Amino acid sequence: MIINGKKYVFSRGVAFYPEKEMEILKKQAQQGWAFQKLNAFGLLKFSKADPENKKFSVDFFSGSKTDISEYLSFYEEAGWECITAYKGKYFYFKADPCTPTIYSDEESYGLRMYKEWMWMFWRNLLCIPIGLVFFWLNVKLGQWDIPHNSLFFSTRMLLLFVGTFLTAMPLSIIINVIFSLVIYKDRRKFYDRPEQFAKKQRYVRDLAILMVIGAVIGALMAFTGLVDF
Structure with a gap:
């Protein structure tokens, strides 16, 4: 979609489909659309x-803020121009088609993937217990013998919303991480052939499978009374 002279395309997920997403950036650049950033809405x-005919790459940065300057200099010396960053962790680059990939072997790319997955896994795992507390409070409030007025229902809706946000979202990301590790376990073998790996990725199929998994988890949560209203 084009709004006020700017074009917006839905992201496939920078953490899960970076290879496929880089192909999108390449195609848009060839059509005369320069990539600016990934916004907070996932666009x-x-x-x-x-x-322009360029190839693109996105890298996960696991260092500290004081190391960013050196990190970007390394890319620049290798022929990669930094375009933008997302959340201070994902840095987007572009280069001429003949420019070698930054990662030179499976081991280094595998380590990059491991650091990214662990960062996502633990960052989201810590949110789940907090979300479950809000679910528990919602259930306990429903058991209290108090007037069921507008304040009562508003409070329960708020507890349910916060509980869902702090549980469902992190849980879906963790499931995505595990799913990607299982379905695309050979990803690191394509460290120097990202465009070929992009052809192996099946975004629609994966989305359908994850939706089914999400529905099953939601049903289990309802069965255990966590989302009882």
């Missing part, structure tokens, strides 16, 4: 520009 933002 890739482009501006009108001269068509």
Whole structure:
């Protein structure tokens, strides 16, 4: 979609489908749309520009803020131009088609993937117990012998919303991490052939499978009374 001269494309997920997403950036650049950033709504933002033939890469940065300058210099020396960053962890680059990939072997790329997965896993896992507390409070409040007025229902809706947000979202990301590790376990073998790996990724199929898994988990939560209202 194009709004006020800017083009927006839904992100496939920078953490789960970076190879496929880089192919999107490449195609848009060839059509005269320069990538600007990934916004908070999960949309890739482009501006009108001269068509160019470039290849793109996104890397996960696991260091501290004081190391960013050195990190970017390393990429620049290797022929990669930094375009933008997302959440201070994902850095987008572009380069001429003949530029070698940054990662030179499976081991280094595998380590990059491991650091990314662990960061996502633990960051989201810690949110789940907090979300479950809000679910528990919602259930306990429903058991109290108090007037069921507008304040009562508003409080329960708020507890349910916060509980869902702090539980369902992190849980879905953790499931995505595990799913990706199982379905795309050979990903690191394509460290120097990301465009070939992009062809192996099946975004629609994966989305359908994950939706079924989510529905099953939601049903189990309802069965145990966590989302009872």
